[in-house]
Amino acid sequence: MGGGIAQSLAIAGVPVQLADADAETTRTNHARLLREARVFEQNGLYPAGAADAVEANLHPRESLEDAVADVDWVEEAVPEIPDLKLDVLRQVDAAARADAIIGTNTSTIPVKVLSAAIGDKSRFLTVHFSNPAPFIPGVELVSGEHTDPAVVQAVEELLARMGRRSAQVADVPGFVLNRLQFVLLKEAMAVVEEGVATPQDVDTVVSTTFGFRLPFFGPFAIADMAGLDTYVRGFGTLQEGFGDRLSAPKLLTDVVDAGRHGTKNGGGFYDLGPEQLDELIAYRDRAYHRMQQLLDELGPSPIQQAGMAQLPQREGETPRPDGDVPDASGQTG
Template sequence: MIESIAVVGSGYMGGGIAQVLALAGRRVSLADVSPEVAAAGRERIIAEAADHAARGLFPPDARDRVAAGVTAAASIEDAVAEAQFVEEAVPEVPEIKSGTLARIDAACPADAIIGSNTSTISIGVLADALERPDRFLGVHFSNPATFVPGVEVIAHAGTADGVVERVIALLAEAGKVGVPIKDVTGFALNRLQYALFSEAARLVEEGVATAEAVDLITRTTFGFRLPFFGPFAIADIAGLDVYEFCYRSLSETYPERFAEPEVLAAHVERGELGLKTGRGFLATSPETAPEVARYRDDAYAALSRLLADLPAPPIRY
């Protein structure tokens, strides 16, 4: 079990990661460009833990647990000297990350796992900075790290067997969902996120809808489903033949943006249409359709109640 952890970078992301791991009972050493910055980062996350606890977002004793679990290190080298796992969370600048990773690699134990919180930089490229890249991988938390459960876990070609599994186990013990992803530019999260943003921006540019209208229709329609069903589950429930028809309609007007994916066409050609045939991207049996519908209805009704209880977001257009 991984017990001793260093987080290099005490900003918003690094501080949040340190909070999460300390609340999971780990010893966390926090480092930054100076001892003073690291100490200020520690004080900030202790105060945040107290505030979150007062609002019912963290356990009542969260402040004391974070204060006891997180120490501010005098240097990066001191922070990582005895760490079993190191998470690098410095600014998203290749030169800064590479230089920091080289220092971590030189100072940490030979068997320590090193993770980078990079959101877009190839893990294979960053691995060039390490003398021992076999224990290096991407461990990409989302903002805010304290509350978003999913974490991309990205091995590069030289990552040793078992490293991904050990990190996913650590994340699970901290209440996070580690998802293994291959090392490509943008990984999975940002390719999906920016694909959506590109089309949203085009709708505004073309005068189809305002930014406010795009946000509203996204939140209240397909975005409403996403906490419960991913895009493949949604497609299987709707029917892949329906998706194929919609792609054909869209591609007539927007051929460069909405060509039917080959994998979708292949499923339809084989008669694998989703839930109604028991095979699509998933393998949910048609007999479970009533159960799926009940879960969907219960989930959507629960989310509707939650949203009704919350105030409107303080966003202005």
Template sequence: MTQRTVAVVGSGYMGGGIAQVLALGGARVALADVSQEVAEKNLDRLLGEAEQFVADGLFPADAVDLLRANLWAAPSIEAAVADAGYIEEAVPEVLDIKHATLRRISDAASAEAVIGSNTSTILIATLAEAVDHPERFLGVHFSNPAPFIPGVEVIPHAGTSEDTVQTAREIVALTGKQAAVVKDVTGFVLNRLQYALFHEAAQVVEEGIASAEDVDTLVRTTFGFRLPFFGPFAIADMAGLDVYSFCYASLQTSFPERFATPDILKDLVDAGKLGTKSGAGFLQIPADQTQDLVAYRNKAYVAMAGLLKELGPSPAEEAGRAAEPTAPHAG
């Protein structure tokens, strides 16, 4: 396989991290920004960060050598994208800036080059208005911090070609990350879910039900503890969809509109598809594999508990503990 030639336009925190993982994956990566001076300054920063990441055991031992070999600062956006087969735009989340940058990329790049945007909020179809041959354009949304978060949203708009989606999948695979292809709607999937949780958490604090510190503790140590291993549908299947249906009915006694039972859940329960205990639910996990799933789950949770113990409390958790009121002394 020939070495991929890639350009990352926007060399700041997100763009720089994306450039790092692409270069570590073996691509030859041109880093571009508003000027060569800015790109070179950020390249030096990325090499310094990589040295620290190696020292901390976060990057492989040869990471700095790989980055020096595969990552370079281009004199301009046009020079960076001229020979690139894939281009990742990672400039600030401002429509006018993105449109202006994408026009420059589109004008200077090969007509066959695939262009991805790292936007987290702007509709891909809106960004595509600035791109010639918009069938080669889509969203490729890395998460912060890009070197260490393993999931990437791939977001085609209505006119994106299948070949473009496949190229994006290959780019994500090159970085060792996992791609999830989602539709072009406001918030996509990642932020729609993330902000739904935050919205409910904020209401809990505003209503005086729990402190921000206690909400964070509950999320970390209960359902959030499961999420590195299982998504919400696998968790629901293991709990039992009839149990979920009952819990929705209970929540509706106080929050009838906010917690209306989803039709997709009703339909499964009505059909007797109750999750792993019935062999069918949101995910099709055969009943005879339930014991293997439970064994994996238990092993995963114990391993996570051990890792957290080894790492110790995060600075955020320690700050939360320091903010807790002390109990009054007896006597």
């Protein structure tokens, strides 16, 4: 993650000081980032001149203290281990300039936990890139109780310079990205455990249905286009089958009760006039058509062509050499 973030900054023309666990690891990874940038440019993944920019702007340093001593922004990107992050952040806080912004790339740990390592908490926030950092445009920004709004604005401006889109979210475990992503994975695994579908079939459903829409629209926009009243009725069916954990959210029922059913009557979570609705439908149809063209051009991914792994057996289950998934009673179909 750190290397991809560093490359992205360097391509944007920002000088970057690199530090890893030790000087030798830093030098090794610096050389890897230079080679990787050349390959990415040759393969058309980076624009022309990007590799030269990476070479010009990435500077390996002998120590963490040397790397952060005179920079405007430090981004910590060590593994998601709280004690390790706290230790590194303490070192950064002690060695960096008093006016330097300190960011963490944590994907789940709240700011209020990691800010314990920072003396002046007004300069600290989460700047959460996604993997692979050079190619995923979204970045979560999470302020702590004491984060200076001017710090957030400065980071937003730099992210925009890097071609990134940022969203400010509250300081809760998992933020937005992984709260949603982990819940989807948990429910997907429940579907497999219940024998509803195999992992491969779940992935097919996700990637070819609602996941097909997600590069263009988020869940609120998708619900608006489908009809919020339809979602309320759908939640009723789910509640009958799975109980209150899948009942309709109050936010949804309140919006529907107010007569806002989505794009079908001009307003749901978004307001759209008739002309905007026509533009939206035309954009949606073009976007989905282009997405299918791209998928056809790329062909199936290696994971789609992989065989089905033998899943671990729970106690009392009979091994399933044919790969069948048991239903809720433990039987296979």
